[in-house]
Amino acid sequence: MTPISLFALAAAVASTVTASSNCTRDFLAKAAEQYVQAQTAGSPVLLSQILSPHAAYKENDMPLDVTKGVLSQAIKIDRTHRYYDTAQCGGLVELIAASPNATASGTPYLIHTRFLYGNGTADNITLIESVVTKPGDWAFNATGYLHYDGIESWPAIPVDQRDTRSVIQAAGDAYFDRFDNVSVVIPMASACARLEGGSYTARGNFSANTCDGYPSTILVTDRRYIVDEVYGVVDIFEGFPGLDRSVPKVAVPDSHLFRVENGKIRYIHTVSHCINYNCGLNSTTFGRRAFKSVGV
Numbered sequence: 001m002t003p004i005s006l007f008a009l010a011a012a013v014a015s016t017v018t019a020s021s022n023c024t025r026d027f028l029a030k031a032a033e034q035y036v037q038a039q040t041a042g043s044p045v046l047l048s049q050i051l052s053p054h055a056a057y058k059e060n061d062m063p064l065d066v067t068k069g070v071l072s073q074a075i076k077i078d079r080t081h082r083y084y085d086t087a088q089c090g091g092l093v094e095l096i097a098a099s100p101n102a103t104a105s106g107t108p109y110l111i112h113t114r115f116l117y118g119n120g121t122a123d124n125i126t127l128i129e130s131v132v133t134k135p136g137d138w139a140f141n142a143t144g145y146l147h148y149d150g151i152e153s154w155p156a157i158p159v160d161q162r163d164t165r166s167v168i169q170a171a172g173d174a175y176f177d178r179f180d181n182v183s184v185v186i187p188m189a190s191a192c193a194r195l196e197g198g199s200y201t202a203r204g205n206f207s208a209n210t211c212d213g214y215p216s217t218i219l220v221t222d223r224r225y226i227v228d229e230v231y232g233v234v235d236i237f238e239g240f241p242g243l244d245r246s247v248p249k250v251a252v253p254d255s256h257l258f259r260v261e262n263g264k265i266r267y268i269h270t271v272s273h274c275i276n277y278n279c280g281l282n283s284t285t286f287g288r289r290a291f292k293s294v295g296v
């Protein structure tokens with residue numbers, strides 16, 4: 001793993017989230033806020049005080065020096081979703097940056113980032129990993145993502161209606177298990193919408209389940225979870241073979257953020273990194289249900 005080499009730069013950073021073995025939501029929220037501020041400023045140094053000196057940092061499954069990645073560029077962020085997993089001591093941040101001047105280069109971004117303190121025992125973050133997407137990634141349209149996300153509602157779930165951690169995670173797992181086993185029944189709400197990089201399944205009917213239509217021979221590997229019972233959320237980072245048609249055997253870096261209500265999937269947000277531009281699809285073959293149309 002590439003060691004993070006920003007400690008030499010850390011001298012001037014103001015006091016920040018401090019070490020604690022109390023992994024509360026508040027504690028994780030401060031870490032998430034610090035991450036968002038670092039990305040907004042394009043200053044990975046702002047993370048130095050909450051990262052373990054030996055922390056792993058990855059973008060799209062590649063180990064990277066945190067000072068050399070997307071965090072070193074300022075991004076004007078339009079909206080975030082933030083979820084906290086107190087059992088694992090970690091969190092998930094979804095960043096939506098859609099404006100024409102989102103970055104100095106004009107590139108918009110959609111990013112899912114998970115961070116872990118290390119089973120609630122470490123004083124500092126031991127892992128930050130992101131699926132970083134931009135034009136050329138799966139169905140990328142940050143304007144669309146911002147728009148459709150904005151018409152959804154993901155409020156905290158009333159205490160007496162919350163699902164257990166295992167029920168929430170099982171819903172997300174069933175979804176991916178179905179990709180290589182047609183016998184798996186996904187607990188799907190009567191209304192379900194999936195937002196994939198900016199294309200939206202529910203454009204025709206917001207009260208229907210428009211999430212159906214799955215592959216049956218795709219083994220989704222290397223699943224990594226963040227679960228937040230308060231919001232009924234499980235995010236799964238995984239490898240998704242077949243998505244990039246130009247390299248179908250490669251399990252591409254992917255994150256699916258599931259909103260689960262009463263044990264059933266209500267919303268899904270996905271960001272998927274393409275190895276090659278548009279995952280090998282062109283304007284003719286690229287549709288919102290592309291994997292159905294090419295028959296996987």
Ligand SMILES: *[C@@H]1O[C@H](CO)[C@@H](O)[C@H](O)[C@H]1NC(C)=O
Nearest residue numbers: 018019020021022023024027
């Ligand atoms: C846990 O939090 C409580 C209240 O903030 C504090 O008094 C205590 O010292 C903390 N324990 C550790 C091990 O950080």
Ligand SMILES: *[C@@H]1O[C@H](CO)[C@@H](O)[C@H](O)[C@H]1NC(C)=O
Nearest residue numbers: 048049050051052053123124
């Ligand atoms: C946490 O990070 C700070 C800042 O780099 C460092 O001084 C401290 O030793 C780290 N603590 C642990 C337990 O890694």
Ligand SMILES: *[C@@H]1O[C@H](CO)[C@@H](O)[C@H](O)[C@H]1NC(C)=O
Nearest residue numbers: 075076099100101102103104
């Ligand atoms: C981006 O553009 C908006 C509207 O055009 C403007 O209000 C804002 O100041 C610009 N932000 C930056 C960082 O240039």
Ligand SMILES: *[C@@H]1O[C@H](CO)[C@@H](O)[C@H](O)[C@H]1NC(C)=O
Nearest residue numbers: 116117118119120122126127
């Ligand atoms: C957390 O604990 C599990 C099981 O003991 C271990 O496999 C994993 O590496 C640990 N994760 C971290 C970040 O320390």
Ligand SMILES: *[C@@H]1O[C@H](CO)[C@@H](O)[C@H](O)[C@H]1NC(C)=O
Nearest residue numbers: 141142143144145147148198
């Ligand atoms: C992106 O989404 C916006 C909002 O839904 C839509 O107006 C626009 O046509 C989309 N762009 C592309 C290239 O599909």
Ligand SMILES: *[C@@H]1O[C@H](CO)[C@@H](O)[C@H](O)[C@H]1NC(C)=O
Nearest residue numbers: 177178180181182183184185
């Ligand atoms: C496929 O899913 C069904 C229903 O959950 C399960 O009984 C069966 O064992 C699964 N098959 C495989 C090969 O995992």
Ligand SMILES: *[C@@H]1O[C@H](CO)[C@@H](O)[C@H](O)[C@H]1NC(C)=O
Nearest residue numbers: 190191204205206207208209
């Ligand atoms: C939308 O979906 C709901 C639930 O399936 C169905 O009852 C309704 O007729 C649909 N409306 C339209 C306009 O298709």
Ligand SMILES: *[C@@H]1O[C@H](CO)[C@@H](O)[C@H](O)[C@H]1NC(C)=O
Nearest residue numbers: 245280281282283284285286
């Ligand atoms: C798009 O890709 C398909 C399948 O590879 C190919 O048949 C078609 O000619 C391509 N169209 C364009 C406009 O490149």
